[in-house]
Amino acid sequence: MHREQISVFDIFKIGIGPSSSHTLGPWRAAQQFTASLQKNGLINDVRQVKILLYGSLAKTGVGHGTDIAILLGMTGADPVTFDVNSIDSTIANIKTEQQLVLAGTNNISFNFSEDLIFLYNESLPFHPNAVTFQAFLSTGHAFSETYYSIGGGFVVKEGDTDNDKVQVELPFPVEVAGDLLHWCLTTGLKVSEVVMENELAWRPEALTRSGIMQHFKVMQDCTFRGCHEGGFLPGGLNVARRAAALNKRLIGSRTYSDYKSWIEAIREGGNSFNYTLDWVSCFALAVNEENASFGRVVTAPTNGAAGVIPAVLQYYIAFCDGFTEDKIIQFVACASEIGSIFKKGATISAAMGGCQAEIGVSSAMAAAALTECLGGSQRQVMMAAEIAMEHHLGLTCDPIGGLVQIPCIERNTMGAIKAITASQLALQSNPDKAKVSLGAVVNTMWETALDMNSKYKETSDGGLATNIPISLPEC
Known part of the structure; x- marks a missing residue:
């Protein structure tokens, strides 16, 4: 098959x-x-x-x-x-x-x-x-x-719906969440380790590692650039960019010259709840303001949700000492497997499933990755992904003016914060007592997508898109 x-x-x-x-x-x-x-x-x-x-x-x-x-x-x-x-x-x-x-x-x-x-x-x-x-x-x-x-x-x-990629012999094939749990429990491998073993079927490990770091470099550059670019977003809504002003306010008088010294300056500000929360929001805003401005980003797993994973990864780097190549690769690899499970069992397209398929999936990916990198067990990793998606179920996609700006940009901040919360909940919980599995929430998301009215699926025919009066210039 x-x-x-x-x-x-x-x-x-x-x-x-x-x-x-x-x-x-x-x-x-x-x-x-x-x-x-x-x-x-x-x-x-x-x-x-x-x-x-x-x-x-x-x-x-x-x-x-x-x-x-x-x-x-x-x-x-x-x-x-x-x-x-x-x-x-x-x-x-x-x-x-x-x-x-x-x-x-x-x-x-x-x-x-x-x-x-x-x-x-x-x-x-x-x-x-x-x-x-x-x-x-x-x-x-x-x-x-x-x-x-x-x-x-x-x-x-059209007419070529099968995956046209050359089929390879994966040591740990994963179709549904239960498959991933099976391989993790029978081998003792972490989710990221299962991913890296499978990637060997396509290319040498060194190429996978360098490729992931190339993607991280794009995330890094996008976040840094977005935190230093002011003005307004294109498209006619005249949405003001907020990340740069927030970055300036949070940094205060501390100085830096590049990304690495910027991270050090961020760390010098401490780790109070409000301070950390503001930085996570700033990271997410930065990426999606760049995205809305036709900037270069990494789909994670989509562009509309491109800020969630970089924001949580930057949180891990700045506040959890995760600034090493091994940890970054572990984070990205683990996140990718959760995204793959949703892609196979449901959808990552807002036009098919609403925003639950974008922000919801990215939040689940980030929650899982953060949990593994913070030392969570394989079951806690999957529990974190489930919690994050469970609280995005039914989220609609109703972009005002058809632009990936309102409510899309702020939703990335919400998805990032929910991912961190889901990770913390999973790390403090016993997965044996969980009532909802990752597989169940994937199925539920897909059922919800099928039931959702089409006007809430990236058409701008309903929701905020029709309730917020706007006047866009003629294109």
């Missing part, structure tokens, strides 16, 4: 904000489509392209930067390396010149208002986030493919 195999680098991806399902996923879909054209020897025969956005991608696509991401992907730009400072000028040039350099090789005519089509009232059955690419060729024929952005930057091409 085919089983989905998910690596730590599937759950954690380097990309550009503001959304993994509406920005990173469509960007990757556009890259895959141009790659398909190249594979079939058609790239130089293309004379025109039409891009059709369906469902949630259409309804909140402008606010989430879907149009921008797709055009960048069509040009061959990569979200891991593309200069975020060049986004505005690149898109402006495409609009002004009405030219698109397909895959960086074929210059074709492109009318932004006519060739990029938002089908607000149409959805495709497989997933709400759908995009169809149509390429019209010099031969008079056409080439078309449809892709679904299913959350967390994962993309599925």
Whole structure:
């Protein structure tokens, strides 16, 4: 039987904000489509392209930067390396010149208002986030493919729903939470150790470790940058950035010159409850303000929830002496397995499950990772993940103006704080007396997602999005 195999680098991806399902996923879909054209020897025969956005991608696509991401992907730009400072000028040039350099090789005519089509009232059955690419060729024929952005930057091409990754022989295959508990109890391995053993099936340990540290470097840079960038977020809501002012107030007169000395300056302020709480909020705000500004972030497991895990990890580094390579790798590896379990058993897409699928999952991942790094048992680790998700069940996704700003940014602070609370509860509890298992809460989250009204699933058709009067500029 085919089983989905998910690596730590599937759950954690380097990309550009503001959304993994509406920005990173469509960007990757556009890259895959141009790659398909190249594979079939058609790239130089293309004379025109039409891009059709369906469902949630259409309804909140402008606010989430879907149009921008797709055009960048069509040009061959990569979200891991593309200069975020060049986004505005690149898109402006495409609009002004009405030219698109397909895959960086074929210059074709492109009318932004006519060739990029938002089908607000149409959805495709497989997933709400759908995009169809149509390429019209010099031969008079056409080439078309449809892709679904299913959350967390994962993309599925229509007609190819099976995981296209080469199947490997994992020593500890995990499909559900019970599998993970089984392997941990029978081998004595920690959750992170199970993950690292499985990762060996894909690559040498040294590459996994260096890859995780590369992802941490992006988290680190994003957090530090966000804590020093003021002004207002783009998009028309005129939301003021708060992390920089909060950072300045908390640091006070202490000085620093880089990330490492910044962490030392933070530690010098003590560890009172209010002080620690404010820093956790500051870390989360910083990341998601960067995300909302088309900054480079790590999907964790999504862009909309990208601040939770970095915030809890920064808390662990600054206040729990977790600033070592081994501990950072342990944290990320453990978190990834919890995210994988939710991806396999439920969803990490807000368009499918509401915000419980993003903030809820990220909070569960962070809670588990923190618990293991603080010395919790395997059962306490899974208990922490369960507690964090249990108290996010039913959380809707209703972004005002279709932007990943309100209530999304503040929700990352809530998710981070809940993760720390869940970890502390688990560390002070006996898992044998727990009434709810991680497997049960995964199933419940999925059932809740299926029952949730579609207007609360990243459409901006309900909730805060319709109850807060706003006036956005014409796009």
